[in-house]
Amino acid sequence: xxxxxxxxxxxxxxxxxxxxxxxxxxxxxxxxxxxxxxxxxxxxxxxxxxxxxxxxxxxxxxxxxxxxxxxxxxxxxxxxxxxxxxxxxxxxxxxxxxxxxxxxxxxxxxxxxxxxxxxxxxxxxxxxxxxxxxxxxxxxxxxxxxxxxxxxxxxxxxxxxxxxxxxxxxxxxxxxxxxxxxxxxxxxxxxxxxxxxxxxxxxxxxxxxxxxxxxxxxxxxxxxxxxxxxxxxxxxxxxxxxxxxxxxxxxxxxxxxxxxxxxxxxxxxxxxxxxxxxxxxxxxxxxxxxxxxxxxxxxxxxxxxxxxxxxxxxxxxxxxxxxxxxxxxxxxxxxxxxxxxxxxxxxxxxxxxxxxxxxxxxxxxxxxxxxxxxxxxxxxxxxxxxxxxxxxxxxxxxxxxxxxxxxxxxxxxxxxxxxxxxxxxxxxxxxxxxxxxxx
Amino acid sequence: xxxxxxxxxxxxxxxxxxxxxxxxxxxxxxxxxxxxxxxxxxxxxxxxxxxxxxxxxxxxxxxxxxxxxxxxxxxxxxxxxxxxxxxxxxxxxxxxxxxxxxxxxxxxxxxxxxxxxxxxxxxxxxxxxxxxxxxxxxxxxxxxxxxxxxxxxxxxxxxxxxxxxxxxxxxxxxxxxxxxxxxxxxxxxxxxxxxxxxxxxxxxxxxxxxxxxxxxxxxxxxxxxxxxxxxxxxxxxxxxxxxxxxxxxxxxxxxxxxxxxxxxxxxxxxxxxxxxxxxxxxxxxxxxxxxxxxxxxxxxxxxxxxxxxxxxxxxxxxxxxxxxxxxxxxxxxxxxxxxxxxxxxxxxxxxxxxxxxxxxxxxxxxxxxxxxxxxxxxxxxxxxxxxxxxxxxxxxxxxxxxxxxxxxxxxxxxxxxxxxxxxxxxxxxxxxxxxxxxxxxxxxxxxxxxxxxxxxxxxxxxxxxxxxxxxxxxxxxxxxxx
Numbered sequence: 001x002x003x004x005x006x007x008x009x010x011x012x013x014x015x016x017x018x019x020x021x022x023x024x025x026x027x028x029x030x031x032x033x034x035x036x037x038x039x040x041x042x043x044x045x046x047x048x049x050x051x052x053x054x055x056x057x058x059x060x061x062x063x064x065x066x067x068x069x070x071x072x073x074x075x076x077x078x079x080x081x082x083x084x085x086x087x088x089x090x091x092x093x094x095x096x097x098x099x100x101x102x103x104x105x106x107x108x109x110x111x112x113x114x115x116x117x118x119x120x121x122x123x124x125x126x127x128x129x130x131x132x133x134x135x136x137x138x139x140x141x142x143x144x145x146x147x148x149x150x151x152x153x154x155x156x157x158x159x160x161x162x163x164x165x166x167x168x169x170x171x172x173x174x175x176x177x178x179x180x181x182x183x184x185x186x187x188x189x190x191x192x193x194x195x196x197x198x199x200x201x202x203x204x205x206x207x208x209x210x211x212x213x214x215x216x217x218x219x220x221x222x223x224x225x226x227x228x229x230x231x232x233x234x235x236x237x238x239x240x241x242x243x244x245x246x247x248x249x250x251x252x253x254x255x256x257x258x259x260x261x262x263x264x265x266x267x268x269x270x271x272x273x274x275x276x277x278x279x280x281x282x283x284x285x286x287x288x289x290x291x292x293x294x295x296x297x298x299x300x301x302x303x304x305x306x307x308x309x310x311x312x313x314x315x316x317x318x319x320x321x322x323x324x325x326x327x328x329x330x331x332x333x334x335x336x337x338x339x340x341x342x343x344x345x346x347x348x349x350x351x352x353x354x355x356x357x358x359x360x361x362x363x364x365x366x367x368x369x370x371x372x373x374x375x376x377x378x379x380x381x382x383x384x385x386x387x388x389x390x391x392x393x394x395x396x397x398x399x400x401x402x403x404x405x406x407x408x409x410x411x412x413x414x415x416x417x418x419x420x421x422x423x424x425x426x427x428x429x430x431x432x433x434x435x436x437x438x439x
Numbered sequence: 440x441x442x443x444x445x446x447x448x449x450x451x452x453x454x455x456x457x458x459x460x461x462x463x464x465x466x467x468x469x470x471x472x473x474x475x476x477x478x479x480x481x482x483x484x485x486x487x488x489x490x491x492x493x494x495x496x497x498x499x500x501x502x503x504x505x506x507x508x509x510x511x512x513x514x515x516x517x518x519x520x521x522x523x524x525x526x527x528x529x530x531x532x533x534x535x536x537x538x539x540x541x542x543x544x545x546x547x548x549x550x551x552x553x554x555x556x557x558x559x560x561x562x563x564x565x566x567x568x569x570x571x572x573x574x575x576x577x578x579x580x581x582x583x584x585x586x587x588x589x590x591x592x593x594x595x596x597x598x599x600x601x602x603x604x605x606x607x608x609x610x611x612x613x614x615x616x617x618x619x620x621x622x623x624x625x626x627x628x629x630x631x632x633x634x635x636x637x638x639x640x641x642x643x644x645x646x647x648x649x650x651x652x653x654x655x656x657x658x659x660x661x662x663x664x665x666x667x668x669x670x671x672x673x674x675x676x677x678x679x680x681x682x683x684x685x686x687x688x689x690x691x692x693x694x695x696x697x698x699x700x701x702x703x704x705x706x707x708x709x710x711x712x713x714x715x716x717x718x719x720x721x722x723x724x725x726x727x728x729x730x731x732x733x734x735x736x737x738x739x740x741x742x743x744x745x746x747x748x749x750x751x752x753x754x755x756x757x758x759x760x761x762x763x764x765x766x767x768x769x770x771x772x773x774x775x776x777x778x779x780x781x782x783x784x785x786x787x788x789x790x791x792x793x794x795x796x797x798x799x800x801x802x803x804x805x806x807x808x809x810x811x812x813x814x815x816x817x818x819x820x821x822x823x824x825x826x827x828x829x830x831x832x833x834x835x836x837x838x839x840x841x842x843x844x845x846x847x848x849x850x851x852x853x854x855x856x857x858x859x860x861x862x863x864x865x866x867x868x869x870x871x872x873x874x875x876x877x878x879x880x881x882x883x884x885x886x887x888x889x890x891x892x893x894x895x896x897x898x899x900x901x902x903x904x905x906x907x908x909x910x911x912x913x914x915x916x917x918x919x920x921x
Contacts, residue, residue: 069825147647147666148657150827194817195830196838208838210815218845219852227910230893231844234915237889240480242785242919245837253841302824307644308632359635363643397663 049415049423049432060179061343061374061417062288063296064331065172066277067157067197068324068348070305071149074368075354075389075400076317077122078136078382082115085389089355093312093362095119107313112136116382120313121321124329128373132380133332133339135437137370139384140404141350147364147397149305152349156406157198159427169202171426172296175414176203178422185293186251192280192299200298204244207252212261212283217253228253259290270334273326277301281331288335288342295418304348307361315360328373340375343417343438345410351400354389365399370409372437376417383435408435480916485881486779487511492921493742493778494518495572497794498880500865515773519766521571521611529568532804536561538599543625544686546596554595556807558602559820563805563813566793573773577610577765578602579789580741582820583828585621585653587630589821597626597687598821614734614763615725618653622721623689625678631826634677636670637695646670648826654724656733665704671697672708672716731758735768740831742772746781783920785833788816788843790921795847795913798878799860808856812849815842844914851909862905869905871895878912890915 080086081097096103098111109117110126116138118126128134144155144162151163159171167174176188188205191197196208209215219227228250235246264286272278277299284297303320310317328344335342351368367387373379384404387393395401411432414420416439423432487507491498494515506514533539538546538557546554562582569575585606589595601624609617621627628634631645646669651657675696679688691714700710703720704727712719724730735754739747754768761767772778786794792813796803803809813819817839823829830836849855867874871894875883883891890911897907912918 146657147663148651149825150651151657191838194814194819194839195835198834200838201832201834206838207841208817209841214815215841217841217848219848223907227848227907230897230911231914233893234890234911238480238916240916241833241837242480242840243916246840246916249840305644305825307642308635355640357642358637358639359632359642361632361635361642364647 049411058419059341060295060419061341061376062284062294063172063413063418064281064284064299064342064344065199065296066299066301066324066328066344066346067153067199068304068320068346069149069153069300069302070348071152071350071352071364072304072320072348072368073306073310073317073352073362074138074348075351076310076312077119077321078112078116078138078369079109079119080115080386080389081109081117083389085354085391089389090312091356092360093310093356095312113382115386119318119321121318122325124325125371128329128332129380133373133375133377134379135372135377136382137372137384137404137409137435137437138382139367139387139400139402140370140406140409141367141402142406143402144350145366145395147350147366149349149364154198156347156349157201159199159407159410161405161407161430166428170197170199171410172199172298173201173203173206174426175418175420176205176295178425179295179418179420180204185295186248186255187287187292187294189296189298190284190287190294192276192283192297197298197300205248205251207249211279212256212259212286215253215256255292259286259292261286261290264289266330266334268333268336270330272330272334273323275323275327277323277327278330281327282334285331285334288338306352307357307363308359310356310361328371332373337375339373343372343374343376343413345413346371346373347406353398354394354400355398365397366395367400367402370406372409372413374417374438376439378437378439383437404435405430405433408432409437412436412438480783480920484779484783488879488881489779489921490514491880492794493784494576494773495797496566496575496790497797497921499797500800500877503880512774515770518571518573519611519770519773521574524570526568526570529564529570532564532568533561539603542687543597543600546599547593551590551595554599555589555821556810558589558595558598559810559813560805561599561602562789562820563793563803563809566789567796567801567803567805574607574610578607580738581606581610581617583823584737585617585627586823586826586828587626587821588824588826591824592629594626594630595821597624597629600624601626611765613761614730614758614765615721617765618649618725619721621653622649622676622717625687625689628676628678628689633673636674636676638674638697641667641670641674641697643667643670646673649720649724652826654733655727655729656736659729659733661704668701668703669720671699671701672703672712672720675714676717725763728755728759731755731763734758734763738765738768739772742769743775743777744782744784746777747772750775750777785836786919786921787829787831787836788813788818788839789820789829791843791919792816792846794921795850795918796858798880798913799850799865799909801850802859802861803855804857806857809858812842812846812855815839816846817842843919844910847913848906848910851913852903852906860909862909867905867908869898869908871898871908874898874908874912878909878918887917890917 079095087094096108098109098117100108106120110120110123111117125134142152142155144152155163157170158166160166184205186205189200189203191200191208193208200206217224217228232250235243272282280299287294306317309315347370348368350366352362352365357363387401387403407427407430411423412435415423487503491502491506536557537549538554566575587594587598589598605620605624609620631648632642633645636642643666647666650661675692677690677692679685679690693713698711701708704723706723708716708719732755735758736751739750739754750772757768818829865877867877871891872883874894875891894908894911897911898904
């Protein structure tokens, strides 16, 4: 068993690309020895995933997506601290290595596998990682190289290689449509916030909400059912988006009447941060526990566009990572054993330039990271092929190359955890390659 | 699987999913071809009511009759040529907002939440009472186009000046003047980080967004290299921080500027250009055909919705001929048949809120209580974090129907502090037809029968019948569109 195999740190990119396309996990798994038997002899990952998706009788997970908007810096979140180039390119923004005695332990990287380590603000996640419930994919992203937030976000939310022609609907919406059943809940998907994200564009049985406790028609109690009935009539006819949304809202009102979210108390002493993300995950946990048939919760966390004073262990990025780490850790602890039926995916539109800029920040780059957390995550490992960050290993602009397509990860989650056997309806013209992040 | 026709329509909209769903595919494809018919409501439209709905934040009682007698051309020309006068009530209410009475720097003594509240208050008051409604609509348009997130750093303290000296001042001017003002705006210099863009390794944030979002639009011909060159041009464009100088004013700091030669979009710029480097960039961008097209496309969509597409070429041509004269570009759009004939446009929460206030001629202070409703509906002004502004696509807003209903109920029932509807003074006469006409600024037609019947029943429910009737009219699907 190799202790550590940073494939790609040397060698030519063409050769790496060839290796990447080979249907084996060998080159894909970083920093761990692992059984390769499961994938031996398989020619098409799609066929493989289709088989996984066929287990439709088994219950599917609840999928929780967290989109880090603005382009989260994978290089300072899951730090390749063993790379000299990291410290050379980031004289002000880099974080001290795990064994750097010049600084206190709380300001050092938390080692993951001898090559990568967490930003100290992510240390609340170390137990999930060590318990094997948090998998990390590095150097991943879309094929969109515009470095535009809006193009890159649209590409990912629409489920495309890059922004351009293709279905207007979102990938989560197509997943829901392709797994539709007659007994679906009126609340199949929820977004926390004031608007619906593009990933849910076209989805039915979906609402956006800020707060579960506020989700009721605020009329006098004795008139509530009367007005709901009137609205049901007014929104009854019509095939446009608004009447459709009105009908769904009324169905969700009906459904949420069965629960009392104000009474929700997290289990196992979990304490969620009082932030949008913390509150969103707390309410997600409440909805999952209420067993209303929720399938997907889509959350956003903005503030990752750190051109200016991103900082190292102190600064904007550190605060954002702290929120992410503590919110996820609280959710993980709250759900406890029920995590067995939950999969959380954390993603972002792109990573950031390897070299820092003159205002203690970083500009738009290419590859970043993804987290997959859940009872069925094959965690404790960092997946993907590390392309390296020496100058000759970067792309023309000086950015980390994308070696894992974000759709590879999502396909695996949809097929294996969400029991979707129609991946081609979700991600068109895409042949997923195995990553191996979930069982 | 059992599919209703409705399901198929929806799946048709999903496009890609259709092929996977065998039996329904044929039907769904058929509906998909009629995407417009299926996704937008039909219903009778009174041309004048539509006109007023699109050019203003919604008709007040009597507005439509007034426009009918003045004639469309005269009305459009009056809106295109606002004078200095303003509604007296508005002037009085605005005069009480400290944040517009002090300089950005001095306003730091006011807590941030108060600054933000007053900014939103001013926007709600101006949209509701402003005499020059087309200008108010354009202020909304440009505020989102040159979006600034007020919770980033100290942006809130600089947004008031940006609102009055950039957005409002140039809302109906030429686009290049508006762009140049925005580039010098301390709020923008802070929001898109140009104040930290200095010689060495430039900060690309503003350089990218000025091309992608403010002028040319993405994939319109610029490259990553252009982004980096434009960033170099803007190095040293920062904010005054020196003692005994006008704090927070724009300042060019030569010592932070990269004075080397540059090439932007094929234009070579010799070394030693100093502050003029970025002036030249603004000039190149302001005259670029891609800018003409991008701005035209957005303006057309704002006023014409889906029908805007066929007006883009003509509007871009006007941009090129007039140096981006916003009024010249707008006039034909506002007089077009598409404006009154084409499918409706969903009101965003701010539009919805203000149109309800105007329809009922409500008194409002625009304060914290009504702002809370706006936030719940999803559009707390100046709080969209990304530089692209609040979304205009319908699907972004369909998840938040409930807060819309809750707002119009609270409004009708008199439960919003600082906002009041004088039902007694409104000419509805407890008559369902008249209540409909009051709120919708048009006569009822066959498709409105369901609503009118409900409202008629509501009037019979007792003392709070008026509130219920008003609520139903404003909560109905037909009031969600303009």
